Amino acid sequence: xxxxxxxxxxxxxxxxxxxxxxxxxxxxxxxxxxxxxxxxxxxxxxxxxxxxxxxxxxxxxxxxxxxxxxxxxxxxxxxxxxxxxxxxxxxxxxxxxxxxxxxxxxxxxxxxxxxxxxxxxxxxxxxxxxxxxxxxxxxxxxxxxxxxxxxxxxxxxxxxxxxxxxxxxxxxxxxxxxxxxxxxxxxxxxxxxxxxxxxxxxxxxxxxxxxxxxxxxxxxxxxxxxxxxxxxxxxxxxxxxxxxxxxxxxxxxxxxxxxxxxxxxxxxxxxxxxxxxxxxxxxxxxxxxxxxxxxxxxxxxxxxxxxxxxxxxxxxxxxxxxxxxxxxxxxxxxxxxxxxxxxxxxxxxxxxxxxxxxxxxxxxxxxxxxxxxxxxxxxxxxxxxxxxxxxxxxxxxxxxxxxxxxxxxxxxxxxxxxxxxxxxxxxxxxxxxxxxxxxxxxxxxxxxxxxxxxxxxxxxxxxxxxxxxxxxxxxxxxxxxxxxxxxxxxxxxxxxxxxxxxx
Amino acid sequence: xxxxxxxxxxxxxxxxxxxxxxxxxxxxxxxxxxxxxxxxxxxxxxxxxxxxxxxxxxxxxxxxxxxxxxxxxxxxxxxxxxxxxxxxxxxxxxxxxxxxxxxxxxxxxxxxxxxxxxxxxxxxxxxxxxxxxxxxxxxxxxxxxxxxxxxxxxxxxxxxxxxxxxxxxxxxxxxxxxxxxxxxxxxxxxxxxxxxxxxxxxxxxxxxxxxxxxxxxxxxxxxxxxxxxxxxxxxxxxxxxxxxxxxxxxxxxxxxxxxxxxxxxxxxxxxxxxxxxxxxxxxxxxxxxxxxxxxxxxxxxxxxxxxxxxxxxxxxxxxxxxxx
Numbered sequence: 001x002x003x004x005x006x007x008x009x010x011x012x013x014x015x016x017x018x019x020x021x022x023x024x025x026x027x028x029x030x031x032x033x034x035x036x037x038x039x040x041x042x043x044x045x046x047x048x049x050x051x052x053x054x055x056x057x058x059x060x061x062x063x064x065x066x067x068x069x070x071x072x073x074x075x076x077x078x079x080x081x082x083x084x085x086x087x088x089x090x091x092x093x094x095x096x097x098x099x100x101x102x103x104x105x106x107x108x109x110x111x112x113x114x115x116x117x118x119x120x121x122x123x124x125x126x127x128x129x130x131x132x133x134x135x136x137x138x139x140x141x142x143x144x145x146x147x148x149x150x151x152x153x154x155x156x157x158x159x160x161x162x163x164x165x166x167x168x169x170x171x172x173x174x175x176x177x178x179x180x181x182x183x184x185x186x187x188x189x190x191x192x193x194x195x196x197x198x199x200x201x202x203x204x205x206x207x208x209x210x211x212x213x214x215x216x217x218x219x220x221x222x223x224x225x226x227x228x229x230x231x232x233x234x235x236x237x238x239x240x241x242x243x244x245x246x247x248x249x250x251x252x253x254x255x256x257x258x259x260x261x262x263x264x265x266x267x268x269x270x271x272x273x274x275x276x277x278x279x280x281x282x283x284x285x286x287x288x289x290x291x292x293x294x295x296x297x298x299x300x301x302x303x304x305x306x307x308x309x310x311x312x313x314x315x316x317x318x319x320x321x322x323x324x325x326x327x328x329x330x331x332x333x334x335x336x337x338x339x340x341x342x343x344x345x346x347x348x349x350x351x352x353x354x355x356x357x358x359x360x361x362x363x364x365x366x367x368x369x370x371x372x373x374x375x376x377x378x379x380x381x382x383x384x385x386x387x388x389x390x391x392x393x394x395x396x397x398x399x400x401x402x403x404x405x406x407x408x409x410x411x412x413x414x415x416x417x418x419x420x421x422x423x424x425x426x427x428x429x430x431x432x433x434x435x436x437x438x439x440x441x442x443x444x445x446x447x448x449x450x451x452x453x454x455x456x457x458x459x460x461x462x463x464x465x466x467x468x469x470x471x472x473x474x475x476x477x478x479x480x481x482x483x484x485x486x487x488x489x490x491x492x493x494x495x496x497x498x499x500x501x502x503x
Numbered sequence: 504x505x506x507x508x509x510x511x512x513x514x515x516x517x518x519x520x521x522x523x524x525x526x527x528x529x530x531x532x533x534x535x536x537x538x539x540x541x542x543x544x545x546x547x548x549x550x551x552x553x554x555x556x557x558x559x560x561x562x563x564x565x566x567x568x569x570x571x572x573x574x575x576x577x578x579x580x581x582x583x584x585x586x587x588x589x590x591x592x593x594x595x596x597x598x599x600x601x602x603x604x605x606x607x608x609x610x611x612x613x614x615x616x617x618x619x620x621x622x623x624x625x626x627x628x629x630x631x632x633x634x635x636x637x638x639x640x641x642x643x644x645x646x647x648x649x650x651x652x653x654x655x656x657x658x659x660x661x662x663x664x665x666x667x668x669x670x671x672x673x674x675x676x677x678x679x680x681x682x683x684x685x686x687x688x689x690x691x692x693x694x695x696x697x698x699x700x701x702x703x704x705x706x707x708x709x710x711x712x713x714x715x716x717x718x719x720x721x722x723x724x725x726x727x728x729x730x731x732x733x734x735x736x737x738x739x740x741x742x743x744x745x746x747x748x749x750x751x752x753x754x755x756x757x758x759x760x761x762x763x764x765x766x767x768x769x770x771x772x773x774x775x776x777x778x779x780x781x782x783x784x785x786x787x788x789x790x791x792x793x794x795x796x797x798x799x800x801x802x803x804x805x806x807x808x809x810x811x812x813x814x815x816x817x818x819x820x821x822x823x824x825x826x827x
Contacts, residue, residue: 046547046574050556140700184578187688189610189665191578198585201578201612267693321699322715323692330546330691334553337711340790344715408573409582448690455687456659456702 007129010356014364018059023361026063027368030070031376034077037084037215038207038402041071045331057339058354062361064335068328069121069311069362072271073369076113076304077380080106082395084215088206089271089307091437092279094214096292096299106381107239109300114373116253116305121366123257124264124312128319129359133348135313136320139265144452145463149473150266151446154273156480158280158438168431176439179204186448187455199411206272206441208403208415213433215399216420219392221427239378241297249301252282256302260309265317267325268445271310275303276438312362319343319355534594534767538569541757542587542598544580549691550711550791551755555599557787558626558757561778566770572599579603579666581613588615592760594767597623601755602668605811609818610666611825617807621763624775625756625798625806627788629709630729631672632736633660634698634722639705644726644745647705651682659685661694661706666823669694672728672751673707675817676742679749698722709753710735711792735792751813754796756803772800 013019026048033044044067052060075087080097093113100109127135142150159169182193183203194200241249256278263274282302283292292299315332317325322344324330336343341351348355386394403416423433457463465471541559545551552574559570575583580603590596604620607613633644641647651658660677662670665688677684687694687703694706695713699721706712710733716722717736724739729752732741742749757775759768778784779797788795798806818824 042547049547050560053560140696143697143700143702184612186690187665189579189612191612198578198582201582202576267690267696317696321696323696330549334550334791337550337791338553338557338787342715342718342790345719345721346715407577408575409577452687452689455685456697458656458685 003129006352006356007360009353010358010360011364013058013353013357014062014361019062019357019361020364022055022059022063023066023365024368026066027070027073027365027372030067030072031074031369031372033067034071034074034087034090036402037078037086037211037399038404038406040075040087040207040406041068041328042331043405044071045328045335049331049335052335053338057336057341057351058357060339061332061335061341061354061358062365064332065315065358065362066365068332069308069365070369072121072308072311073114073117073373075307076117076300077110078215080109080113080300081380081384082215082391083218084395084399085210088210089275089310090304091210091214091272092275092303092434093300095279095434096294096296098218099293099295100297100300101384103295104238105295106384107377108241108245108297110377110380111239111241111374112245112249112253112297112301113304114370114377116249116256116301117308117373118366118370119253120257120260120305120307120309121311121369122363124261124309125359125362125366126312127261127264128312128315128362132316132320135265135316139267139317139321139325141469142266144449144456145466146469146473147266147268147449148446148453148464149470149477151273151442151449153473153477154277155442155446156477158276158435160280160284160480160484165430168429169435172426172431172433172436173439176436177443179209179436180440180443181447186444187451197411199409200415202407203444204415204440205403205406205409205412206437207406208412209419209440210437211399211403212416212419213423213426213437215395216416217423217427217433219395220420220424222388222392239381245297248296248298251285252278252298252302253305255281255285256305257309259302260306261313263306264310264313264315265325267317269326269441270314271307271326271328272441273438274306274310276434278302278306279434315358315362319347319358320345322347534770535566535568537595538571539563539566539595539597539771541570541572542583542596543572543574544576544583544598544600544603545574546576546691547574550709550793551599551601553791554627554755554787554793557784557791558599558775558778561781561784562771562774565774565777578612579607579610579664581607584613584615584620587758587760588619590760592621592763594759594763594771597757597759597771599755600758602751602753602810602814604758604807605814606666606668606671606818608811609815609824609826616826617811619761620758621761621768622800622804622807623757623759623763623768624772624779624800625754625796625803626775626779627755627793628729628796629753629755629793630727630733631669631707631751631753632710632713632727632733632739633673633676633705633707633725634695634713634717635705635725636698636701637720637723639723641725644740644742644747647725648677648680648682648747651677651684652680655683656685658682658705659687659703661687661689661697661703661708663691663694663708664688666818668751668753669707669709671814671817671821672749674821675751676707676726676728676747676749678817678820679747695722709792714792734789734794751810754806754810755793756798768800 033039075090076093078084078086079090079093083098085091097109259278260274263270282298318329324333543555563570587598698706726742727733730750779795
């Protein structure tokens with residue numbers, strides 16, 4: 001049988017009543033855990049893992065994968081409505097998404113996020129179908145030294161477009177890097193800055209920090225307002241994106257699909273990083289960069305597409321090599337092994353029905369999610385009708401439960417509360433939260449991979465330039481920095497500053 | 504009509520309360536009468552976690568109570584053990600643990616030595632395996648060790664983290680002939696990728712990490728570092744068979760807070776013994792990559808103590824022993 005026959009067979013499996021039912025359950029549950037702050041795909045999949053024991057392997061894995069990509073759809077909802085990232089990969093969406101909601105445009109923001117997610121997810125599945133084996137080979141070539149260069153590249157791209165004061169951004173990045181060093185040193189197991197506490201021995205919880213810095217600080221800021229905050233009552237007309245929104249979103253969605261698909265094969269935290277990179281790229285390419293941070297729809301469309309585009313390609317290392325590249329695929333790995341399916345180079349020959357059934361179901365799942373999410377938009381938007389005095393306690397309770405449920409660690413709740421207050425003051429003085437969170441995530445990976453590279457090379461720095469891909473990456477980084485340097489020397493800096501000031 | 508219905512409902516509700524609540528009061532000693540929480544030191548979705556969930560299912564079926572699994576993974580699993588040490592010793596809190604009980608203690612992460620816990624039963628054994636690329640120049644363990652000895656700090660061996668069982672067994676093996684290697688601690692799965700990519704010369708992992716790549720012909724297992732051959736790789740001789748006495752099986756089992764009453768331990772032990780012997784659990788072992796290996800509480804306790812001594816020695820040789 002050719003691959004095409006297998007794919008047709010796969011659709012047969014996925015479209016059976018069992019396939020459809022469990023795909024739907026997975027997508028629905030994924031959307032729910034995505035919407036709830038703190039609870040992410042990891043918790044969602046772990047909770048339903050025992051349920052798959054009684055299913056046949058293909059059906060079980062279809063359901064669990066549905067939770068994974070379903071959560072990427074749901075994550076944007078609370079980011080947009082109440083500025084609480086529902087999921088780590090939706091942190092960036094808070095920035096422009098919530099601004100849009102404050103302008104009464106939560107509807108278009110949610111719709112564009114759903115449509116972008118659908119397109120990103122679908123493009124990524126095509127990647128999985130057509131280029132899985134070569135991509136898997138490429139992935140084997142990505143060692144720690146390549147990852148170091150990739151992270152530096154991402155940091156340079158992102159830093160080129162940071163808003164506001166460069167010094168304040170640099171300060172937040174430094175703070176993020178510092179906070180990232182808290183916890184056990186991954187290479188030696190030595191605890192750093194933990195003060196002997198087991199609660200932070202694994203580092204500060206990203207979910208707790210993100211929810212605190214974005215969500216709790218938002219609530220505190222709103223408490224200042226003496227006049228009652230009017231609940232937003234959207235009209236149906238406001239739910240639909242306008243022609244201008246679509247014009248601005250579609251290029252962002254196209255680019256987000258590519259960025260997410262590429263980042264999906266990089267191990268670690270690609271689902272988070274891809275959203276930051278997409279946001280940076282959109283801002284750089286936009287004709288109106290000054291609108292970013294003030295409700296630019298492209299700032300929602302790009303990142304929300306990118307985090308879904310990761311889901312397809314992140315399956316490649318799992319299925320083709322049997323190696324999970326992000327935490328969510330680790331759960332899928334164990335689900336497969338429980339059922340006696342060994343992912344890896346032989347999966348395509350030994351269990352083709354699992355591989356192709358899964359791919360077909362991911363496509364169908366994305367359609368289900370689109371159908372599921374579009375009507376939900378009006379329901380979610382109407383949640384904003386709840387008066388703020390009642391909404392706040394609900395949000396806080398859900399956040400506390402969510403943050404606690406990630407690791408069953410009560411210390412994380414304190415992290416959330418303290419970072420909420422810190423975020424409140426930082427915002428007062430015009431500091432951005434996003435660079436801090438990015439530095440926290442990337443700094444950790446950067447340090448670990450940098451030290452691993454040097455350990456493996458016996459301390460020789462030449463390990464960072466000893467193959468073609470490294471030289472290309474290093475060259476691109478230098479080029480970007482040089483262009484920036486020249487632009488700065490020729491006074492571009494002044495206009496940029498003016499722009500930032502005027503905006 | 505409605506009145507009658509309400510009466511019936513009230514009566515049956517009362518009967519239920521009596522049957523479940525009051526009925527069980529006289530036989531208070533009947534363990535268990537509420538869910539047993541199983542703390543797991545390992546990350547959700549890891550092979551060890553999957554094994555724990557199979558075991559929990561088996562215990563739940565045999566004792567007729569729910570056995571929820573909670574992952575407490577902080578500080579190399581130390582967080583889970585500390586949590587257990589703070590629970591009431593009544594059998595309703597148990598922990599799925601491994602040799603890491605000793606290694607986290609000696610590395611300073613766990614403030615409690617192994618004798619702060621009551622052993623319940625050993626459940627399974629996994630054998631660390633040393634893999635190289637299929638086209639590596641060494642035919643057997645002897646050749647590889649000789650090469651490593653002749654070329655100090657040229658052979659890089661991947662493991663799953665500093666102080667992990669795979670690290671210690673690799674270090675013990677190479678140190679036994681006085682060879683100096685570079686030990687590279689990786690996150691989950693990455694040791695295999697880096698071995699495939701040719702960035703390290705060898706890797707020590709539990710068998711599940713290698714099995715598909717051995718089948719596909721990309722990797723080769725040079726030796727298993729356990730007391731006996733691993734059924735996953737029946738043709739691969741142990742290090743001992745090849746003349747190097749390094750036997751560091753990775754065991755996993757159930758422990759409880761210190762002073763858990765013996766009759767409760769006995770009940771748990773019996774449920775575990777039956778689960779481990781069940782065909783489903785044996786089958787799960789084949790797919791997940793562990794060997795069912797039940798040991799009752801007293802023997803398990805002896806094993807923990809002897810392994811603790813051995814691991815403490817290896818760690819002090821490596822300069823990793825922080826606790827005296």
